[in-house]
Amino acid sequence: MTDARAPRDNILSLSGVTLRFGGLLAVNGMTMAVPRGGIVGLIGPNGAGKTTAFNVITGFYKPTSGYVEFSHAPGESSRITGLPPHRVCEAGIARTFQNIRIFGNETALQNVMVGAYVRQRGAWWMNMFSFAFPAAAREEREIADNAVSLLERLGLEKYALAQASSLPYGAQRRLEIARALATRPSFLLLDEPAAGMNPQESADLLNFIRRLRDEFSLSILLIEHDMKVVMGVCEHIWVLDQGELIANGAPADIKANPRVIEAYLGKEAAHA
Amino acid sequence: MSTLPENKNPVRDNAMTVVATALLAAFLWWAEGHLDGYKIRIINLIAINAILGLSLNLIYGMAGMFSLGHAGFMAIGAYVSALLILTPEQKTAMWILDPIAPWLTGIHAPFLVSLLAAGLLAALFGWLVALPVLRLGGDYLGIATLGFSEIIRILITNLTPITNGPLGLKGIPSHTSLWMSYGCLIAALACVARLMRSNFGNVIRAVRDDEIAAKTMGINTYSTRVLAFTMGCFGGGVGGALMGNLITTIDPKMFMITQTYSLLMIIVVGGLGSITGSVVGSILVTTMLEWLRFVENPVTIGSLEIPGIPGMRMVIFSVLLIAVIIFRREGIMGMSEFSWDRLFSYRNRVTRGGGAS
Amino acid sequence: MNLNLFMQHFINALGLGSLYGLIAIGYTMVYGILRLINFAHGDIFMLGAYFVFFATIQYKLPWALGLAIAVVGATLCGLLVDRIAYRPLRDAPRISALISAIGVSFFIENISIVIFSGMPRPVVQPPSLMQAFSLGGVRLVPLALMVPAISFVLVAALLWMVYRTKPGLAMRSISYDIETTRLMGVSVDRIIALTFAIGSALAAVAGIMWALRYPRVEPLMGIMPGFKAFIAAVFGGIGSIPGAMLGGLSLGFVEIMSVAFFPNLSGFKDAFAFILLIAILLIKPTGLMGEKLEDKI
Numbered sequence: 006m007t008d009a010r011a012p013r014d015n016i017l018s019l020s021g022v023t024l025r026f027g028g029l030l031a032v033n034g035m036t037m038a039v040p041r042g043g044i045v046g047l048i049g050p051n052g053a054g055k056t057t058a059f060n061v062i063t064g065f066y067k068p069t070s071g072y073v074e075f076s077h078a079p080g081e082s083s084r085i086t087g088l089p090p091h092r093v094c095e096a097g098i099a100r101t102f103q104n105i106r107i108f109g110n111e112t113a114l115q116n117v118m119v120g121a122y123v124r125q126r127g128a129w130w131m132n133m134f135s136f137a138f139p140a141a142a143r144e145e146r147e148i149a150d151n152a153v154s155l156l157e158r159l160g161l162e163k164y165a166l167a168q169a170s171s172l173p174y175g176a177q178r179r180l181e182i183a184r185a186l187a188t189r190p191s192f193l194l195l196d197e198p199a200a201g202m203n204p205q206e207s208a209d210l211l212n213f214i215r216r217l218r219d220e221f222s223l224s225i226l227l228i229e230h231d232m233k234v235v236m237g238v239c240e241h242i243w244v245l246d247q248g249e250l251i252a253n254g255a256p257a258d259i260k261a262n263p264r265v266i267e268a269y270l271g272k273e274a275a276h277a
Numbered sequence: 278m279s280t281l282p283e284n285k286n287p288v289r290d291n292a293m294t295v296v297a298t299a300l301l302a303a304f305l306w307w308a309e310g311h312l313d314g315y316k317i318r319i320i321n322l323i324a325i326n327a328i329l330g331l332s333l334n335l336i337y338g339m340a341g342m343f344s345l346g347h348a349g350f351m352a353i354g355a356y357v358s359a360l361l362i363l364t365p366e367q368k369t370a371m372w373i374l375d376p377i378a379p380w381l382t383g384i385h386a387p388f389l390v391s392l393l394a395a396g397l398l399a400a401l402f403g404w405l406v407a408l409p410v411l412r413l414g415g416d417y418l419g420i421a422t423l424g425f426s427e428i429i430r431i432l433i434t435n436l437t438p439i440t441n442g443p444l445g446l447k448g449i450p451s452h453t454s455l456w457m458s459y460g461c462l463i464a465a466l467a468c469v470a471r472l473m474r475s476n477f478g479n480v481i482r483a484v485r486d487d488e489i490a491a492k493t494m495g496i497n498t499y500s501t502r503v504l505a506f507t508m509g510c511f512g513g514g515v516g517g518a519l520m521g522n523l524i525t526t527i528d529p530k531m532f533m534i535t536q537t538y539s540l541l542m543i544i545v546v547g548g549l550g551s552i553t554g555s556v557v558g559s560i561l562v563t564t565m566l567e568w569l570r571f572v573e574n575p576v577t578i579g580s581l582e583i584p585g586i587p588g589m590r591m592v593i594f595s596v597l598l599i600a601v602i603i604f605r606r607e608g609i610m611g612m613s614e615f616s617w618d619r620l621f622s623y624r625n626r627v628t629r630g631g632g633a634s
Numbered sequence: 635m636n637l638n639l640f641m642q643h644f645i646n647a648l649g650l651g652s653l654y655g656l657i658a659i660g661y662t663m664v665y666g667i668l669r670l671i672n673f674a675h676g677d678i679f680m681l682g683a684y685f686v687f688f689a690t691i692q693y694k695l696p697w698a699l700g701l702a703i704a705v706v707g708a709t710l711c712g713l714l715v716d717r718i719a720y721r722p723l724r725d726a727p728r729i730s731a732l733i734s735a736i737g738v739s740f741f742i743e744n745i746s747i748v749i750f751s752g753m754p755r756p757v758v759q760p761p762s763l764m765q766a767f768s769l770g771g772v773r774l775v776p777l778a779l780m781v782p783a784i785s786f787v788l789v790a791a792l793l794w795m796v797y798r799t800k801p802g803l804a805m806r807s808i809s810y811d812i813e814t815t816r817l818m819g820v821s822v823d824r825i826i827a828l829t830f831a832i833g834s835a836l837a838a839v840a841g842i843m844w845a846l847r848y849p850r851v852e853p854l855m856g857i858m859p860g861f862k863a864f865i866a867a868v869f870g871g872i873g874s875i876p877g878a879m880l881g882g883l884s885l886g887f888v889e890i891m892s893v894a895f896f897p898n899l900s901g902f903k904d905a906f907a908f909i910l911l912i913a914i915l916l917i918k919p920t921g922l923m924g925e926k927l928e929d930k931i
Contacts, residue, residue, distance in 0.1 A: 063493060094495030106490035108483045110550070110612055118476050119483040123495025125476060129504070132475035133468065145476055188495050343729055409916050416671050416732065417915055420864060424908030427861075435901040534857075538740055545733060588747035595741035602734045603722050 014079055016041040016192050016224040017098075022061055022071035024054075031057045033248040035071070039192070041079065044218055044225045046239035048232075048259075050269055053245040055228045056103060059194050063100050064090040077191055094123055099185035100194035103228075105177050109170030113161055113180050116169050117152035120187030152187060158220070159183045174201055186221055193217070195227040199234045211237045236260065244268065290617040298463070305455045317455060318523065319567050324458035325519045327559035328465050330543035331552065332512025335469060337541075338549035338612075339478075340505035341485030343419040345537050346406065349426030350510045351517030352433060352532035353402055354395035356440055358518030359449045359527060360384070361391035367448055374444065375437040388452040392461075392518050399514020400507050402429070407506040411499060423534060434529045445528025446521075453523040461519060462556075465512060469552055470614075472508075481505055482550070535591075539566070542598050548610030557609055569593055641772040643894045649778055649847065651886020652785035656840035657863035658870065658878035659792065660712075660833025666809040666873035667829055669728055673735040674715050675837060676860015677742035680853065682708040682838025683845035684750055691758055705838045711742075712834025713827055721823065739860075746853035754852035757845045781843045788836060789879050796875065801828055809873060858904060865911040871924025880922060885910065 018038040024031045032054045039045045047055050060066045062073055067087050076082035077097045085093055099120075108116050125148060127141030135142035156162050159179050164172050169180060178198065185193060198214070199207045211234060218225055229235045235242065236256040244252040244259060246268040252259060259265055308320055329351065336344045363371075365382045386394065410421045433440045440446075472478055483491045484498045491498050521527045539562065547558025569590040575582060601608065657679055664672045685707045689700035719738045723731040763777040796802035804825045807815045816822045844859065845851050862885055870881025885907055893900045914921060 065489070065492075089497075090489075090492035091495045091497045094493060100493055102490070102493075106487050106493075108486040108490065110486050111479060111482055115479045115482075119479045119491070119496070120494050122476055122480050129472070129475065129477035132477060133472045135471075135475070148476060184494065343732065409912065413915055413919060416669070416728070417868070417919070419732065420671065420861075420868070421912055421915060423861070424865075424911050428905045428908050431902055431905045535740075538736060541733065541736065586748055588744050588752065591744035592741060592748055595737050595744060598737035599719055599734055599741065602730050602737065603719070606726060606730050 014041045014076075015039060016043075016076050017062070017226070018074045019058075019062070020072055020074070022058070022068045022073065024057060024061055024066055025069045030248050032061065032068070035245075035248075035250055037243050037250060037253065039224055039226050040241070041076070041224055042218070042222070043240050044214060044227070044238055046235045046242040046256075047226060047228050047245060048230075048235055048242060049245035052247075053268075054248040055245055056196060057248075058245065059100060059196055059228065062093075062194065063098060064088050064093040075192070091123070094188055094190075097189075097191040098194065099188045099190035099192070101178070101181045101185055101196055101198065103196040103200065105174075105181055107169045107172075107177055107180055107184070109168070111169055112166050113156060113169050113172065113176075113183075114149070114152055114165045116180055116184050117155055117187045118148055120184040121148045121152060121189075123188050155183050155187055159186075175206060178202075182217070186217075191223065193221075193223045193225050195225060195229075197228055197230060199229055199231040202231075207231055207234050210234055214238050286618070289621075293617045301459065305459060309455055319563065321453055321455060321458045321523050322567075323559050323563045324455075324462040325453070325516055325523065326540070326543060326563050327462050327556045328458075328512055328519070329516035329540050330547065330555040330559050331465055331469055332509045332516060333537075333540045334544045334547075334549065334551070334555045335512065336506055336509035338544055338551065338554075339473060339485065340481050340502055340509075342411070342502055342506060343416065344422040344506070344509070345419045345534065345541075346422030346426040347509075347513050347540055348532040348534060348536035349422075349429035350399040350403055350513035351520065351536065352426075352429055352527075352529070353399045354514030354517030355521035355527045355532070356433065356446070357398045357514070358388075358391040358395040359446045359521050360439075361386040361394060362388055362450055362452070362522075363446065363448070371444075371447065372438075372441050374442050377441075378438040381439060388450075388522070392515055395518035396511040396515040399517070400511035403510025403513070404503065404507045406510075407503045411502050411506060423537075426532075426534070426537065430529050430532055433532075440529075443529060445526060445531075447526045449521055449525045449527070451522060451525050453519050458519055458523070461515060465515075466552060466556070473552065485550075538598075539594075542594070542601075544608075545598065546601055546608050548608035548612060550612040551608070551610040551614055553613075553615040554608055554610035561609075565597075566590065566594065638771050640894075641770075643890050645772070645774065645778050647887040647890035648883070649781040649886070650890060651883035652782040652879070653840045653844055653847075653882070654859065654863045654866045654885050655879035655882025656785050656788065656836045657859060658867040658882045659789070659875055660837050661864045662867040662870070662872055662875060662878040663805070663829050663833050665867065667805065667812070667826060668720070668724075668731070670720065670731050671735060671864065672715075672720075672830075672833075673732075673739040673860075674719075674742055675712075675833065676856035676858075676863070677739050677746075678708050678712050678715070678834045678856070679837040679841040679844070679859060680746065680851075680856030681711050681742070682841030683851045683855065684746065684841075684853075685838070686842045687755065687757055687845060687851045697760065701842060704842055705835050708838030708841065709831050709834045712830045712837075715742075716827060716830040721826075743853055743857070750851075750853055752853060754850045754855075757849040757851060759846055759849050763846065777846060781847060784839070784843065785879075788839065789875070792832065792836070793875060795832075801825060805829060862907045865907045867921075868911060869914050869921055871921030874921070874923040877921055877923035884922075 015038040019035050022035040023033055035058060047058065049055055057066065061068050064085070072084050072086040074082050075085045075096055075098065085096055088096070108119060125144065127138065127144050131138040131141035132145055135145065153162070153165060156165050159182065161176060161179055161183060164176055169177065172180060199210050202210065214225060214227070215238065217223060227239070239256060242253065242256055242259045243250055244265050251264050251268060252262045254262070308317060329347065333344070333347050336342050360381065361384060364385065368377055368382050406422065406425045410418060410425070413421060434443050473481070480491070480496055480501060483494070484496065484501050488498050543558035543562045544555055546561055547556070548554030572585065572589040572593065573587050574585040657675065660675045661672060664670055682704050685704035686700050689695045689703045690697055715738050719734045720731055723734055759777070763780065764775050766773050766775050796805060804815065804820045807820070808822060808825055812822060863882065866881035866885045867878045868881070869884060870877030870879070888906055888910060889903060892906055893903055
């Protein structure tokens with residue numbers, strides 16, 4: 006948002022993204038943008054197509070029509086539509102999942118190290134015979150060191166050597182974020198980060214998300230049902246209903262928007 | 278950086294490894310001089326089965342690909358090695374059904390070269406199989422690899438000019454000594470352990486645990502699996518070659534699905550995903566299979582003669598396999614590994630899940 | 635090749651294909667519900683053949699009684715397999731059940747070698763089924779026509795059961811969502827047992843007809859037809875009963891016709907099925923009539 010040359014510097018923009026599953030229109034003509042450095046919310050009732058939109062952005066689904074553009078750094082931009090998920094990650098997009106997906110049999114540290122693999126230059130056979138390739142060995146040591154400091158920054162250091170599936174729920178969620186950060190993204194997608202948290206934890210989450218943005222110079226797009234979190238942290242909100250964007254604006258505007266209320270609560274509530 | 282899982286006592290551990298290797302060498306030296314041929318053969322077989330189990334465990338336990346094709350890759354290794362070390366005279370004398378392919382008669386190579394060629398050709402076939410088949414997931418992979426293994430066997434049975442067909446190959450020089458098989462085992466253990474300890478090892482396990490999450494982390498899961506599968510096939514080829522050189526006779530019937538089942542038994546008993554488990558499983562299953570031969574042989578106690586029951590060995594074997602999978606699914610080692618640290622400090626068990634320690 | 639000879643091959647392919655189809659139904663139903671490849675299914679087929687052999691040839695029982703014994707016996711074995719080896723593993727990772735299935739298959743094969751001996755035994759075909767007659771110039775035996783006819787009748791009855799009766803509805807609903815079906819008060823274990831029973835009974839019928847047509851029995855006779863029938867189930871689209879039959883027929887035709895037209899390929903006959911499997915998995919992994927199973931992200 007500091008780049009003065011571009012009037013609107015968007016890190017991610019969707020243009021007319023449509024996805025059909027057979028006869029079902031999961032996402033219809035979705036056009037939206039996320040400004041660089043922003044924290045943007047994507048909300049909507051269950052089944053509105055929010056996670057599907059995430060899956061399109063991260064390459065798990067190829068849209069039937071439309072495209073996604075990603076700008077890793079100001080002034081450059083490329084279409085990522087149709088790239089497989091691992092290439093999307095390479096481009097600088099990381100995400101978490103609604104139902105946590107950690108590598109349960111590995112330690113927390115190993116989870117984070119796996120995240121760093123995408124930026125690792127040394128080939129697997131070099132690290133297998135690390136005694137012959139000192140540069141590769143040094144790189145791998147650095148990866149481990151960085152992983153440890155990432156865990157420390159997210160308050161997970163005491164779990165470093167614990168099996169990931171044995172971590173408490175909240176720690177697993179943070180581990181998923183730590184792992185995503187290890188891929189060195191410029192854009193982070195959070196799928197329901199507050200799910201399963203108590204009020205105190207969700208309140209802490211607000212500061213945590215802002216801290217992530219500032220410390221790791223990220224742009225963040227998040228899906229969330231907890232309205233306190235959404236309204237508290239998002240600078241801009243998009244509302245999805247039955248595959249279509251029905252509104253967008255600042256939190257205060259969204260709160261007052263009758264179409265949004267209707268989508269969430271039904272017609273009667275909107276007119277009451 | 279204090280929490281890094283550094284080796285706490287590298288000098289002691291290295292010393293222990295040297296001592297253990299020396300003890301193994303001393304045992305092999307003693308065994309070679311004092312044990313009879315049958316016992317030496319079983320000790321050899323333990324090492325070969327450990328190599329084979331380890332390679333299947335790499336594919337299945339560590340990378341999570343349910344493959345039932347290992348017998349086929351063993352067959353390729355065994356035939357490649359045998360065809361390379363048999364002399365031209367032996368070859369011309371052996372092919373009765375069809376004359377041998379002329380180009381094949383002259384090819385000859387020393388044993389170690391044949392071993393390497395066996396591994397490489399099995400790996401090449403494995404790679405060719407993996408490219409299409411690993412696009413599938415889960416159960417289909419098992420049945421498709423089983424299919425490939427059967428196709429390889431059918432090809433070997435029918436390509437008589439190259440393989441001597443159903444008659445198989447006889448008189449293979451017996452190169453598999455204790456030193457050879459245990460040398461190969463130690464090399465295989467070192468390679469797999471180093472691989473699984475590197476960050477790429479973490480990646481392989483990650484692909485097994487959650488493929489979708491791994492993709493999101495920027496990992497090309499397909500090429501990772503193809504690579505792990507190909508490496509496992511290399512091990513299968515080398516193991517098959519060692520086996521052929523131990524038994525000195527090979528034929529297509531040796532490489533039926535049963536062969537894959539016993540390897541599966543080894544890694545299920547030992548622990549899917551554990552290097553240590555592959556060795557422990559091989560020791561247990563190999564000795565058990567030999568020991569169970571007594572139920573198939575007639576036993577004479579005094580004047581009482583108990584007739585042997587052919588096939589009973591495999592009945593007990595299969596009951597044990599079912600029992601292990603129902604009552605102790607994780608096998609003996611689970612996914613954990615042996616380390617000196619563990620052995621010395623029972624209390625310090627934070628490094629469960631293995632790998633980084 | 636003249637038309638008569640072709641018709642001969644055609645009838646053979648129809649017979650072999652419908653036998654594959656009958657076995658394939660057991661695979662496809664169990665897989666559709668439990669996502670489990672029941673490796674022991676081919677061995678249930680073998681047991682069906684052995685039971686009829688012992689009942690009618692060894693103990694000289696009348697054919698009707700022998701058939702009943704074989705079908706009931708094999709069905710009981712199928713139920714026992716589910717109870718002992720699969721049910722304890724319902725909540726385990728699917729791969730554990732698969733290994734258990736391999737263990738059971740291995741067990742049945744080897745216990746059969748112990749009990750029946752590994753030697754193949756000839757089956758005496760009832761002469762009435764073997765009296766050759768001529769139909770428009772094509773020489774036939776009644777057995778060759780009976781095999782596809784019985785198979786089709788059984789499949790039609792099964793389809794009626796699955797689509798028109800309450801247990802059939804429960805089966806379809808379990809394959810759609812097992813947890814919800816359990817919550818609706820359906821005794822899931824009982825319906826799964828019924829599935830195993832039906833599959834095993836059909837496999838036993840196939841085993842009996844197989845023993846009559848290729849007149850011998852041996853303990854390992856179930857392995858290859860079992861694998862091929864599973865391939866047929868995948869080819870037709872796993873989970874689909876008509877698909878299993880269609881897959882079985884396709885496989886039967888590919889096998890008979892390729893050997894008929896290219897006799898020097900007969901040594902590779904068993905490889906065709908596996909090549910077909912790999913081809914269909916690459917081109918259309920859902921099979922001819924299957925539905926796509928999505929991974930949930």
